[in-house]
Amino acid sequence: DVKVTQSSRYLVKRTGEKVxxxxxxxxxxxxxFWYRQDPxxxxxxxxxxxxxxxxxxxxxxxxxxxxxxxxxxxxxxxESASTNQTSMYLCASSGTGINEQYFGPGTRLTxx
Amino acid sequence: xxxxxxxxxxxxxxxxxxxxxxxxxxxxxxxxxFWYRQDCxxxxxLLMSVYSSxxxxxxxxxxxxxxxxxxxxxxxxxKLSDSATYLCVVTLPSGNTPLVFGKGxxxxxxx
Numbered sequence: 001d002v003k004v005t006q007s008s009r010y011l012v013k014r015t016g017e018k019v020x021x022x023x024x025x026x027x028x029x030x031x032x033f034w035y036r037q038d039p040x041x042x043x044x045x046x047x048x049x050x051x052x053x054x055x056x057x058x059x060x061x062x063x064x065x066x067x068x069x070x071x072x073x074x075x076x077x078x079e080s081a082s083t084n085q086t087s088m089y090l091c092a093s094s095g096t097g098i099n100e101q102y103f104g105p106g107t108r109l110t111x112x
Numbered sequence: 113x114x115x116x117x118x119x120x121x122x123x124x125x126x127x128x129x130x131x132x133x134x135x136x137x138x139x140x141x142x143x144x145x146f147w148y149r150q151d152c153x154x155x156x157x158l159l160m161s162v163y164s165s166x167x168x169x170x171x172x173x174x175x176x177x178x179x180x181x182x183x184x185x186x187x188x189x190x191k192l193s194d195s196a197t198y199l200c201v202v203t204l205p206s207g208n209t210p211l212v213f214g215k216g217x218x219x220x221x222x223x
Contacts, residue, residue, distance in 0.1 A: 031210075042215035043156070043199070090155055100146070101211065103155035 004104035006091055012110045019078040021107050023091030031094045032074035034066060036087040049074055081111045115139060116214040118200050124220045129190050133217045135200030136182045144203040145176055145183050149196045156199055190221045
C-alpha cells in the first residue's frame with residue numbers, strides 16, 4: 001500500500017519565518033509534487049520533481065523553493081513566510097509517466 | 113477559459129438517487145482523464161480513470177466525450193458515504209503542469 005507522509009498536520013508560523021514542509025513516500029516513485037489547496041481555488045501546483053535533484057516550476061512557484069536530495073523525500077521551503085501563504089499544503093507522488101497520484105494527508109499552515 | 117471546469121454544486125440528493133456530474137476541458141490534446149474523490153478535511157484519492165470506451169466500477173460509471181470535450185461521472189443508488197467532493201483531473205500533453213485539477217463538485221447525500 002502506497003504511503004505518503006507529511007511532517008506535520010498543523011503548523012503555525014510567524015510572518016518572515018523560514019518554513020520547511022517535508023514529504024516522504026515509500027513506493028520508490030520517481031515523481032513528486034507539492035500543491036496548495038484553498039477554498040474556491042482548488043488544487044494548484046507549486047513545484048514538482050521527476051527525479052532526484054530535479055525540479056520544475058508549477059503554476060504558482062513564487063515565494064517557494066523545493067529540494068529533492070533523495071528519491072523518497074521532497075521538501076517545500078517558504079524562505080520568508082507571508083500571511084497569503086496560509087493554506088493547506090498537499091504532497092503527492094506517482095510512478096513513471098503521468099498516472100495516478102497518491103497524496104499525503106496535508107499540512108494546514110497558518111502564517112500570522 | 114479555464115482548463116478544467118466543474119459545477120461546484122452542492123448537489124443535495126436523497127439516498128438511492130442517481131446523480132451525474134460533468135466536467136469540461138479546454139485543451140483538445142488532453143490525453144488522460146480521471147475522477148478523484150476528496151472527503152472533508154482529507155486528501156484526494158483516485159476514484160477511477162476514464163477511458164475512451166467508458167468504464168464502470170460498481171455503482172460508478174465514467175464516460176469520455178472527446179468531440180465535446182467533457183467527461184462525466186454517474187453515481188447510481190447513492191449512499192450517505194458517497195458524500196464528498198469529486199475532482200475532475202486531466203493530463204496535458206506538454207507544458208509545466210502535468211495534471212490539471214478541476215475545483216471539484218460537492219455532493220451531499222441525505223438520508
